[in-house]
Amino acid sequence: MAKEKTALKIADTPVDAETRVHDDHHQSLRLWLRLLTCTNQIEIAIRQNLQSRFGTTLPRFDLMAQLERAPEGLKMSELSQRMMVTGGNVTGVTDGLEKDGLVVREVDSADRRVFRVKLTAEGGRQFQRMAAEHERWIIDLFGPLGMKQKRQLGELLGELKTHVNQRRNG
């Protein structure tokens, strides 16, 4: 903080709006860079693990993870929402998983426009194996942080998320 520079008891001269704003600029930028770097590093680690251990990718894993929590299956549009990607994208990833027999499209009898996508038995088994390791990777990566710090980090990110969503939707 700007305060450090005035450790001597000089009257609190406006170390001034300008300087503070300037510092804030750089602080926010640095913070963003650091946030981005952290996330990217972790994501790269997970991608590499998924690739080397299971020959699969993050989007595929992500799609299967969504289905695992929905035994009745999910519509393409629901997958799209939950994965936060566009519909066209879901089509492609689903195609790949279906070709490998990990997932099936079942036509919805009530509405012939929709597909219900489900994990196959094989897909379910494979996901279980992957999920177990995936969880271990995450714990290894975040573990050294300590309970208290994790809670703190979670709270700060929660606030950030709120602000970002307000800014984007409001």
Place this chain on the structure above:
Amino acid sequence: MAKEKTALKIADTPVDAETRVHDDHHQSLRLWLRLLTCTNQIEIAIRQNLQSRFGTTLPRFDLMAQLERAPEGLKMSELSQRMMVTGGNVTGVTDGLEKDGLVVREVDSADRRVFRVKLTAEGGRQFQRMAAEHERWIIDLFGPLGMKQKRQLGELLGELKTHVNQRRNG
């Protein structure tokens, strides 16, 4: 924390390793999800802004940002390192920027394998305009967080980054 469940003074029965581990699992996973969501939301906002205001993309902006700090130009391999992407990727993005006259490849007289990539005058002007707005977006997104919280978040992310790097390189 598991402690909350034992507010009553029951002897500190091992609220137990298993429960605690279980909680930690979920805590780490939740934390990772939240970190990912935050970063993605911000990144999406920036991408949209770059697209709507300047008709450009984050990789292009990123590449120009690297060059802006290196008036002597950068080698393709240096760009690759700094942007943390593979060389093949830099080729493509550079091609696009060069076609638009924002960047030039100059052959290095000392080593004919090397290109020095530089911002053109036009590229420099355009980058200045983009950088100013970009900084404002970031400040708007992180601003509501408060000086102290930003510092705290920065520190926590710093630790996380350290651990992740150790895990990945060590």
Place this chain on the structure above:
DNA sequence: AAAAGATAATTGACACTTCAAGTATCCAGA
């Protein structure tokens, strides 16, 4: 019930990304 409008999913064009393979150039040693 026919037309109009909304919704579900796919397609195709383009951008970004990785990886592996290829080309050109440099450098070091016989």
Place this chain on the structure above:
DNA sequence: TCTGGATACTTGAAGTGTCAATTATCTTTT
């Protein structure tokens, strides 16, 4: 000097992502 190995960059294939346009199916309105 020339040969072998490293280095710099490009290329091409495949996956992921967006967007806009299309097709198929519902739903609503008249």
